[in-house]
Amino acid sequence: MNQACVWWLALAAAMVSGTAWGQDKPSTQFYLYGHVTSTLETEEDDFYTDFSLGEHDLFVQSTISPRFSFLSETVVGPVNSHGHSATDYKVSLERARLKYEYREWLSVIVGKMHTPVNYWNDVYHHGRLFFPVIDRPRSFGTSVPIHTLGLRLQGQNIGKLKFGYDLVVGNGMSSNDVTDGSAQKSVTAAVHIKPEKRTRISLSAYRDIIYGNSVGAHAGHSGPFHYSMGEIGYYPVDLDFELYCFSVYRNKGKWEMLLETTLNRTGLNDGNDPDMVSGLDSLGTSNNTTFFLYAGHKVGKRGRLYGLMDLSNYEDRDLHIKSNQLAKFGLGWQHEFSPLVKSQIQVERYTGQDGLEIPADDKWELKFRIAYCLF
Amino acid sequence: MRDWILLLLLLLPAGLRAQEVTPIANSPGQLNWTENQLKAVFVGDRSQWPNGQSVIVVLPASGSDSFEQTALWALDTDGFDYQKHWLSLVFQGRANAPVFVDNEAKVIEYVEQHPGAIGILHTEQPPTALRLKIQ
Structure with missing residues (x-):
């Protein structure tokens, strides 16, 4: 019997023994997170306005026994949340995971989860009530693989620096919501420390193979940035996909800040048919970067004035995401009416570099949002 | 001199006095x-x-004075x-939800009945058996 088998048997035995004394009945809580957003957009001489009912997220947390807990998020949201084309709603099971906490330094989690690659994806999810600004960083929709379905080992609050780790093996970006159909799995390794209260510094690495340059439900790569079948520049080749993230969150005194950076490298996988890739004009590995910075200053008891910067740079040799150099700057005001209701108003300037596959933005947007939680 | 000391004690800021807490637990040893x-x-x-x-964390209802004092003591912030x-x-899935009860008397009652439960008292006097001694 090899070492891995012994380890798994020991873990299984520990799980069984842990349930023996967990006799109390489950404690289950239901929450509903939702938001309403209004946008005024001006691009050249055109104006657009809309009111949109955004994602509504039924969040369930259940402490089944002292060591077992369950968590799920079922979201009813616009079919296409990019731009003005949303015409319908869909129901999506965004998280459903069972957690067994053996010790603080080891929990085992199985199910569908958000990949813990950066602070935003690990902490905010679909809860707009927690978003420090109105929109997610642009790396969501391009580089960040949002979900995976698999097995996660987690430890947290270890030692004086409150070290934490997450190791995830799960279905890759090419899989659908139900199954993968491939022996290849995505791997995430993330670590963080919390040297002070309300401070977290995180580092992560993610690796996967995108089969046929086609992504499914877990990637979250959608909209105009992603090559899709039938488009010029789309090649149905297998791609090695690597993502490295560095995040810093700090909330001290009146100041709050969040820094999210990513380095994404995408290149041809060695398993491709040489005849198929020989004619490609985009060989080699792309090095794509994104940089997001938010800083807010508390004003009065419940207000916050904030600014944001969101930059992305995708090279033209990339075969998965269209090349772009885009920038977004914003200034906003947040007011919290209660811990469960808050409003944000934000003015944004979109700009970028021309001459790449994604044309430079040149527009202003004014957005207003009310986000809430019921439970 | 003694009058001055008494007067000083009376004038201690409320924030400082709020730091005096009594932890209670139905703990294993x-x-x-x-x-x-x-x-x-x-x-x-x-x-x-x-x-x-x-550990089962037991907290008094949000909005109560006791909740505010616990917030100040634990996180240097307000109840909000x-x-x-x-x-x-x-929401992150990194902690189980605390148990919220109406007031400190209910905190004592819950902790008494649930092994592993822990609470913080600011006004109520706990049964000696539940009192948690800290270094």
Whole structure:
């Protein structure tokens, strides 16, 4: 019997023994997170306005026994949340995971989860009530693989620096919501420390193979940035996909800040048919970067004035995401009416570099949002 | 001189007096925790007793004076931020939701009845058996 088998048997035995004394009945809580957003957009001489009912997220947390807990998020949201084309709603099971906490330094989690690659994806999810600004960083929709379905080992609050780790093996970006159909799995390794209260510094690495340059439900790569079948520049080749993230969150005194950076490298996988890739004009590995910075200053008891910067740079040799150099700057005001209701108003300037596959933005947007939680 | 000392004690800022807390627990044996380790439980950074048994955090209702004082003691903030803090932790899946009860008397009652439960009192006097001694 090899070492891995012994380890798994020991873990299984520990799980069984842990349930023996967990006799109390489950404690289950239901929450509903939702938001309403209004946008005024001006691009050249055109104006657009809309009111949109955004994602509504039924969040369930259940402490089944002292060591077992369950968590799920079922979201009813616009079919296409990019731009003005949303015409319908869909129901999506965004998280459903069972957690067994053996010790603080080891929990085992199985199910569908958000990949813990950066602070935003690990902490905010679909809860707009927690978003420090109105929109997610642009790396969501391009580089960040949002979900995976698999097995996660987690430890947290270890030692004086409150070290934490997450190791995830799960279905890759090419899989659908139900199954993968491939022996290849995505791997995430993330670590963080919390040297002070309300401070977290995180580092992560993610690796996967995108089969046929086609992504499914877990990637979250959608909209105009992603090559899709039938488009010029789309090649149905297998791609090695690597993502490295560095995040810093700090909330001290009146100041709050969040820094999210990513380095994404995408290149041809060695398993491709040489005849198929020989004619490609985009060989080699792309090095794509994104940089997001938010800083807010508390004003009065419940207000916050904030600014944001969101930059992305995708090279033209990339075969998965269209090349772009885009920038977004914003200034906003947040007011919290209660811990469960808050409003944000934000003015944004979109700009970028021309001459790449994604044309430079040149527009202003004014957005207003009310986000809430019921439970 | 004694009158001056008494007067000074009376004038102690409310914030300082609020730091005097009485931890209670239905715990597995005596602990050797410091106050900071105890605070870690009340901000969701510690979820188990030293023997590995899960901690159940019991808090008085949000909006109560006792909740405000716990927020100040544990996280150096007010009840508003403390409630958001727990809401976020539970949403992340990094902590189980605390148990909320009406007041400190109910905190005592809950802790008495549930092994592994822990609470903080600011006004009520706890039964001696539940009192948790901290370094």
